[in-house]
Amino acid sequence: MRVAVIGTGYVGLVTGACLAHLGHHVICVDNNPAKIEGLQRGRLPIYEPGLEDLVREGSASGLLQFTTDLRTGIQNSQVVFIAVGTPALPSGDPDLRYVEAVAREIGQQLDEQYRVIVNKSTVPIGSGDWVRMIILDGAAETAKQRLSSPEEGKVEVLSERDPDGELGGVVTQGLRPASASSESCWMPQFDVVSNPEFLREGSAIHDTFNPDRIVVGSESPRAIQIMRELYEPILSRQKGLSGDPVPWVVTDLASAEMIKYAANAFLATKISFINEIANICERTGADVTQVADGIGLDKRIGRAFLNAGLGWGGSCFPKDVAALIQTAADYGYEARLLRATVEVNQQQRQRLVEKLQQALKVLKGKTIGLLGLTFKPNTDDMRDAPSLSLIEHLHKLGAKVKAYDPIVSGSGIREGLAHVVVETDVLRLAQDCDALVLVTEWQEFQSLDYSHLAGLMRRPLLIDARNCLDRQALRQAGMTVLGIGW
Ligand SMILES: NC(=O)c1ccc[n+]([C@@H]2O[C@H](COP(=O)([O-])OP(=O)(O)OC[C@H]3O[C@@H](n4cnc5c(N)ncnc54)[C@H](O)[C@@H]3O)[C@@H](O)[C@H]2O)c1
Numbered sequence: 167m168r169v170a171v172i173g174t175g176y177v178g179l180v181t182g183a184c185l186a187h188l189g190h191h192v193i194c195v196d197n198n199p200a201k202i203e204g205l206q207r208g209r210l211p212i213y214e215p216g217l218e219d220l221v222r223e224g225s226a227s228g229l230l231q232f233t234t235d236l237r238t239g240i241q242n243s244q245v246v247f248i249a250v251g252t253p254a255l256p257s258g259d260p261d262l263r264y265v266e267a268v269a270r271e272i273g274q275q276l277d278e279q280y281r282v283i284v285n286k287s288t289v290p291i292g293s294g295d296w297v298r299m300i301i302l303d304g305a306a307e308t309a310k311q312r313l314s315s316p317e318e319g320k321v322e323v324l325s326e327r328d329p330d331g332e333l334g335g336v337v338t339q340g341l342r343p344a345s346a347s348s349e350s351c352w353m354p355q356f357d358v359v360s361n362p363e364f365l366r367e368g369s370a371i372h373d374t375f376n377p378d379r380i381v382v383g384s385e386s387p388r389a390i391q392i393m394r395e396l397y398e399p400i401l402s403r404q405k406g407l408s409g410d411p412v413p414w415v416v417t418d419l420a421s422a423e424m425i426k427y428a429a430n431a432f433l434a435t436k437i438s439f440i441n442e443i444a445n446i447c448e449r450t451g452a453d454v455t456q457v458a459d460g461i462g463l464d465k466r467i468g469r470a471f472l473n474a475g476l477g478w479g480g481s482c483f484p485k486d487v488a489a490l491i492q493t494a495a496d497y498g499y500e501a502r503l504l505r506a507t508v509e510v511n512q513q514q515r516q517r518l519v520e521k522l523q524q525a526l527k528v529l530k531g532k533t534i535g536l537l538g539l540t541f542k543p544n545t546d547d548m549r550d551a552p553s554l555s556l557i558e559h560l561h562k563l564g565a566k567v568k569a570y571d572p573i574v575s576g577s578g579i580r581e582g583l584a585h586v587v588v589e590t591d592v593l594r595l596a597q598d599c600d601a602l603v604l605v606t607e608w609q610e611f612q613s614l615d616y617s618h619l620a621g622l623m624r625r626p627l628l629i630d631a632r633n634c635l636d637r638q639a640l641r642q643a644g645m646t647v648l649g650i651g652w
């Protein structure tokens with residue numbers, strides 16, 4: 167199948183490379199010329215394990231191509247993915263300007279060939295119908311040039327109210343030059359489908375090939391059939407040890423959009439829940455890790471996403487929970503549970519500073535070393551990383567902050583890192599520190615020589631803010647160890 171993917175970020179590039187691996191002809195489009203030029207030379211704009219090999223493989227086979235020209239991208243494509251960013255605005259609403267620009271451009275390029283336009287970006291509930299309208303607007307603009315109108319290119323958009331009211335708006339029937347007969351009416355052939363993405367950064371390729379489910383929201387049987395054919399190589403795989411097929415979930419557009427937000431909101435709430443339990447554990451003498459293991463064995467609860475720590479960050483949970491709260495507010499509903507989820511998360515970062523204050527008393531003039539900067543391991547993504555608020559907080563209190571991160575240290579990434587000295591190795595980091603804080607649970611932090619590090623520090627204090635290290639071994643290495651929830 168011929169596929170275009172618009173936006174070559176974490177989602178678009180992974181989607182494009184994986185679909186090419188499955189045998190589809192994929193053309194990835196991005197309006198950032200530097201990104202596309204790099205990709206054409208095999209240079210990746212992001213760090214994601216395994217992605218470089220897939221891109222190399224796709225480029226070599228010719229199944230994966232890159233362009234800045236959206237027209238070339240969608241010309242022969244039957245399926246067009248929209249995978250551009252939807253970052254949060256200060257209000258909490260997602261910024262839809264990139265989706266809007268792409269939808270309009272797609273509309274401008276549509277011809278008589280039927281296409282499935284797939285929204286993979288995370289967009290608010292109801293956006294599918296909105297994207298359809300924008301595409302039609304774009305198509306109308308092109309139709310002005312395409313159809314020779316006696317009235318200087320004036321084109322009428324033929325529309326009527328949705329008779330059943332189910333779609334809640336206007337249904338466009340076609341585009342026609344003003345004063346032309348209804349036979350000359352031209353309607354671009356397309357359906358908009360919502361196909362939310364559930365990949366996690368750091369394991370994006372594994373997640374794409376082994377999804378827990380594939381969700382497709384659409385009212386069009388034709389579009390659903392094409393999506394099924396597209397994903398057939400994944401759907402026909404057996405899932406994990408159970409051998410069950412990957413669940414294929416077909417819903418209406420709005421429900422698919424809501425599934426994405428609800429999934430992220432639930433996971434974020436699960437983490438905030440265990441962090442709340444951790445805070446109660448600290449006061450009562452229980453150990454949150456043992457508690458998580460104990461409750462996680464209950465199949466109704468599950469152990470995943472019960473790791474207490476610094477709280478959640480990244481490019482998705484913060485903006486998606488904020489967007490859902492905002493959507494609820496738009497409809498006159500106050501999402502109190504979700505607000506509490508966010509509040510607990512914010513406080514969790516603050517608590518870490520309090521722990522340092524309790525241990526070191528005055529932070530002014532103290533040197534704090536951060537192990538890890540990215541919002542989670544195996545990614546270079548720094549969007550809404552807990553480390554950033556920690557750095558700002560400590561800086562305000564007059565502490566000197568240093569950090570070492572396996573990816574960030576060796577890269578040119580310095581955005582948001584004005585108030586931290588990024589060290590190139592762990593020994594330089596530990597030198598003269600009053601405390602080390604493990605912020606991101608990178609694998610390599612498991613096997614550091616902590617007794618050597620303790621010897622380099624001014625005070626051998628380590629706060630394991632992800633509860634991922636062996637406390638006993640650390641104590642034997644001469645460290646004073648603190649953690650979260652014990
Ligand atoms: N990052 C994740 O783990 C993840 C997972 C699931 C869903 N999502 C959602 O997927 C969407 C994309 O996220 P991301 O992290 O990949 O974003 P990103 O910022 O990494 O990538 C977006 C890309 O779109 C490009 N772009 C913007 N405007 C364009 C235009 N007009 N034409 C062509 N390209 C354009 C940008 O240059 C950029 O390369 C978001 O809605 C996000 O919420 C992200």
Ligand SMILES: O=c1ccn([C@@H]2O[C@H](COP(=O)(O)OP(=O)(O)O[C@H]3O[C@H](CO)[C@@H](O)[C@H](O)[C@H]3O)[C@@H](O)[C@H]2O)c(=O)[nH]1
Pocket residue numbers: 288363364365366367368430433437470471472473474475476477478479480481482483486541542
């Ligand atoms: O038990 C846990 C699990 C995660 N986290 C934190 O939660 C955040 C998010 O982690 P994770 O979900 O693994 O990473 P993301 O790549 O942000 O993936 C989430 O966000 C994506 C974008 O929407 C979705 O596609 C994924 O399904 C969803 O897991 C990170 O800061 C983690 O440190 C915890 O604190 N404790």
